[in-house]
Amino acid sequence: MAGRLRAPTGRYGGRTAEERKTERRERFLDAGLRMFGEAPGYHGTTVARLSETAGLSTRQFYEEFHSLEDVLAALHLRINDRAEEAALSGLAATEGRPVAERVTAAFRAYAADVTADPRRMRVTFVEIVGVSPRLERQRLTRRARWVAFIRAEADAAVQRGEAAPRDYRVAAAAFIGSVNGLLYDWNAGWVEAGLDEVVEELVGLLLGILRPAGWCPDEH
Template structure:
């Protein structure tokens, strides 16, 4: 019986070396996660400007070459970290909004605001990195920060119980409301750093709820006056 050519041909596919059960790509991704986790810890603890690439590498047990395999600079590392945290926030808030879509406006608002607050307050380091560090680092970071606000403004614009006939104006009000909400978060974070009361997370939720309800009342009054 004649063997087929394919059966006779030896397999020259290179064997991917595995170390501790991980191949090269998996080890690279693990190093990236370690670097971002260390950047989170250090940026929150000693600020962006007070943290060096060498410190991030030492904390992550990753060589400097490993850092530059993933990020061209400390700024690029920060932008990647900000993107990662933002995606987590956005996914959580969007999930809760979808889950509470059948509720009335105030119940839905409380569920979404609570999800937002817990996404940042359950790990205060995330709040420090996103709200305490983002302003003024660089044009690239500012662009990312503005993009995050625009996303949040557009998201809020889909949640209002009443809709302004002028979509551009409605979106502008939503964006301004997000700016106010983010300022309340920044103020809460400053208070937290100064040793805020144990109930400060609930206080932040209540303050955000009150603020958005006041904005909604203003939108409704403006619509009724036209």
């Protein structure tokens, strides 16, 4: 019928409403990474400054997030997801290989990812700590996930006769603490070594846990 109005397509500028919403969210997260990971840090950031950095309005901020804490939480999860994917890729690339090769590949991939951007390290190792009970639960939950990651690989090595049979819960938690501490110190310039040397040290530490002095694979 001539003159009949067309039904709205939901597109503006060639993008759907959902695409524009996703883009806005990404811009806020990018701004959060810059401000939390550099200056002024999470505690020195306001919604107004983050919105200005993102090139968006505070009204648009509250359409995507309830608070700055939500931005920090989303960044923390994203950073951990990326690092986990990198470590899993390292394991997948060494499927069927000896445990020493597997853990080396996994931690080389993990370390390369988390150290690629110092801002990501600061967000996940510094800014997230002690912000709120909610974020402490999230941080510890993700830490427990990394502990489970190490335990799973250790248990698999035990099944293959490549590691001493034992309960690896405490050892895995201690190792993850060492990983976080050493990588952060290295990134901050407090450890004078190349990244490969740091990874080698961590791998040696883990292999020492899996194969303690006096243990012989032939006995298992």
